[in-house]
Amino acid sequence: MLKLEPRPQASRFWSYSSPLLALAVTVIIGVILFAALGKDPVKGLQVFFWEPIKSPYALGELMVKATPLLIIALGLAVCFRSNVWNIGAEGQFVIGAVVAGGVALLAGKETGRWIVAAIILAGVAGGMAWAAITALLRDRFNANEILVSLMLVYVADLVLSFLVYGPWKDPAGYNFPQTKTFEAITQIPRLMQGSRVSIGLLIALLGVGALWIFLFRTRAGFAQQVGGLAPAAARYAGFSSRKALWVALLTSGGAAGLAGALEVAGPIGQLTPYVPAGYGFAAIIVAFVGRLHPVGMVFSAILMSMFYIGGELAQSRLGLPKSLTGVFQGLLLFTLLACDTLIAYRIKFKLPSSGNRPRPRGPALATAVQEGGK
């Protein structure tokens, strides 16, 4: 029989290897899935892991999708490290995109380049404001942040839908639910000709550095994380859990809103009902697979971006539904969580022993229930 034995110390080896093992298991399941669907598994692996990196253009597209994932995940890492479960980054992304889009719509023919800065700031503010609702309800009313932040995703999608079907609909758009295309001046500057990679990538990488310094080199970053690891110790040290809550939610909301602004004024160029692409949810997986570490998340964001591109290619080349992306993303998080067990536990083979469990006794049970309820 298999038995888990706690390790005296968390295994460093497995904390690095478990994401790789999880990826390997996911790939194996993927190969089985391709075979079961009657598709060539080699071709399947190719569209997911080779096509996205085989040419400079493909690499550029890989970065275009990795950028929002990384930016959102950086913010979420602050949340998850401080044990604040913001799972509504998707909603914060959408509201960031909506507010940024609103600013972009104001731009006219003679607007200056400053509008880009205004768009980005508007996105950050929008995302922060949306996350602040969750923070306020958690702080003032003790409402569960998981459920509140998630409910707000549905509300955010409906706000976007209202705007593009209603007041912001392009009058010259043949009644399609979309705003007019933003003026060219609002386009987030691109890094080079012939690729859609924008300065968003630089902002993301700056974010990696900033998060690293905040988490590992500042007192504020330390205080933020103690609350997540050991709430009692944080209270004893006088670190405010309320402050940690607000910092976590505003940071992640701002990051998600920033990603929304960069998307809507970058690759998309207008507001449509298709702005929500699930980046906010995928970024949760990016954050966990990247070990909530700034550098780790760079790799996991690229990996998750490969899943997105692979899914699109699987649709066009192999005739498989695009939703394959979601299957693999979910599987990866599942296998990662299972593999992470190896960090804290060793697997032992042991013969089942019998008779070491005391027999249930009736009356004592009711006492146990009562005591537990106190």
Add this chain to the structure above:
Amino acid sequence: MESYALLLAATLNAGTVLAIAALGLLINEKSGIVNLGAEGMMLCAAIAGFATVVHTGNDWLGFAAGMGAGALLAAIFGVLVIWLNTNQYATGLALSLFGAGFSAFAGIQYVREKLPERPQFSIPVLGDIPLVGPALFRQHPMVYLAIALVFGLIWFLYRSRAGLVLRSVGESPESAHALGYPVRRIRLLAVVVGGALCGLAGAYIAVIYTPLWVEGMVAGKGWIALALTTFATWRPARVLLGAYLFGGVTMLQFHLQGVGVEVPSQFLSMLPYVATIVVLALISRNPAWIRINMPASLGKPFYPGS
């Protein structure tokens, strides 16, 4: 008057979905485990149930398939959380994300399928009473089953020995373990039963309530069901009341649109989600109130001997 009778009928129908799922999650949480994967389980169960009905034409086989799908996913979640000690929130989230992806993937060929017209159920005599009949006595049997489930669950939790054991596992797994109860197996059983009921609710949505398959069609009902267990402070009867209340809020939007209220439809569609947030905030306002009613070990891992 006629339209109010229909609104009441629709409310009971919508509430039934939430009630079945939330009662399942209640059993789940009474054992001390939170499963945030409800939405994912319901989505997978919805497509499993829908596909089964498309191929067999039998609704009850569809419900069984949904329950099976929910139970299977819950079992995977349970093994990870209970035996491998993974984080309950993260694992549940993984289940929701996986379920959303997998159901979309598996359901792609069923998007244009339609189910044949079903004869309307009606309780003899009672169903023919004017107004009250259509409102209360012409519902799908599942509506009455959900009510029966509440009474069954009240009896089970507070009157039966097995229910006492389940609650003891949720309140104090250490004590239950010391008394010799197989805590982890009991928890797994509770998680699987919870998953099966979520699955039943998911299948009901796709087979009876909507009846068609669209990607993401559960539309947050799994999350609302999770919130319902908190609103109800983990009491079965209050779960049912809360479910009808939310069913009513969901249906109100269609009613208001029908009456011709001049509000954009998107704001009416927001109602269930906004109501969830508001009620959650109101109920949670007093932390002591939640603490008294919540199973004491909810969300905390238990690993015997560690």
